Amino acid sequence: MSTSNPHFSGYGLGLRKEHYCDFLETSVPVDFVEVISENFMVAGGQPRHILRQVRERYPVALHGVSMSIGTAEGLDTDYLRRLKSLVDEIEPLFVSDHLSWSRSGGFNAHDLLPVPYTDEALDRVCANIHQAQDVLGRTMLFENPSSYLAFEGACMTEWEFITAMARRTGCELLLDVNNVFVSASNHGFDALAFLDGIPAERVRQVHLAGHSQGRDILIDSHDSPVCTGVWELYARAMQRLGPVATMIERDDEIPPLAELLQELSMARTLGAAL
């Protein structure tokens, strides 16, 4: 059984190539950086070299998008082996992925596809989490994704599913406040019920991001600043969670680092108000 991750309450940013020079050549006022694990699960070359250099200067959280923890057929052992190699080298602050699936029958969608909130899916997700945590030798964090589709036959809410998953596997949680906002809007549930429903003591990290308005639904696009509604939800979340590592994700329309640091100062202000 792997042990819990330490409580860490700093503020960070996603490390993107547009800002590599800033992080390597200046002292960026962040407490940690988060990287997309798969971008560095390569044999060698500049990406891994840069990550080693960044790791010498900042704690690093590894955030994956391809573990496919909800897949019906068990995890990809080659993927786990490569992730384990990266984890062993980087000694990250956290290792996280999403409560979603992308792989089925030799096909990989490369998207965070929704899991049905059923007993069968819960059994499968828990078995997969046990497998991943056993291979990695550490407790993982799993993030609630944005979703655009709910399945008939669900027998529990998303937060009930997450609570049962955490209880049965010992995994911890990455709460994406923007994803709660987007999914609540798309599916018509109460975002505060989500925040009240998850086990607060298991949340180790919080994500903030921007979204966009699609046709009839909100899209988790990570291409714009955090909106007022998400900041308000973050403030409510922090009241419940207490100090917890928080970072801002921006994956498209990436602005100069100074703009993201200014956005991050908003999170610091809200966190300090607790």
Next chain:
Amino acid sequence: MNLAQLQQAFRRWLVNASDESAQLLGSNHVGLAVYQNNYRAQLVGCLEQAFPNLRRWLGEQAFLAASITHIDNHPPHAWTLDAYPEGFHATLKDVFPQNPDVHELAWIESALNEAFVAADAQPLALEALAELDWDTAVLQLTPSLRCHDLTTNAEAIWSALWQETCAPEAVMLEQAGGLLVWRRQFTSRLRQVDALELQAVQQVQADGSFAGLCEFLVQRLGEDAGVMQAGEYLAAWLGSELIVGVRDV
């Protein structure tokens, strides 16, 4: 419908967008359309990022049409999107069967991408050669090295596109040659070579034997010229950091 069946239906929706799969997933067309769009946009973006100069060469519309053909016929299977561009050259051969320049440009960009993240290896220090028995020496080439036949002026086209200058018209080479792609430190390199050097590199890639290289070149060029050519290649490959190890067997 169990979890595996649901995921198979979702796969069919993403790949084929069939009404049957949509019905199995609950006919939420707005939500399904978002996932369908994400899937296809991500794969188009992956190919655009992997082949920027090929895209310029073909033009936006032709590249997009080839990408759509590829996505329709070849759903991704690997855990990493980095693997998806690997199969694009086969689609290009189907779509542009009379355009070897297109096939060779695609190979160049694929090889450069692969070399960029290939395993690290330190170039061989000259001191390592001092005590070597050349009759039994086995050379180890960098793991980032990729080799390919060259029949067109694709290297000149790619270089012009990369430098954002006017690219030449595609023409067949008077004599077929080869392409080498490898990484020096953190920078991927591309070099056009003649057919003899391509075969020589491939000979060393296959068994590493320096004596075998000499024998191959002697057969092609004669005793004196063959041995001299082997020495010249060795010096050039060392200078280019193509050789990363050597041992006696």
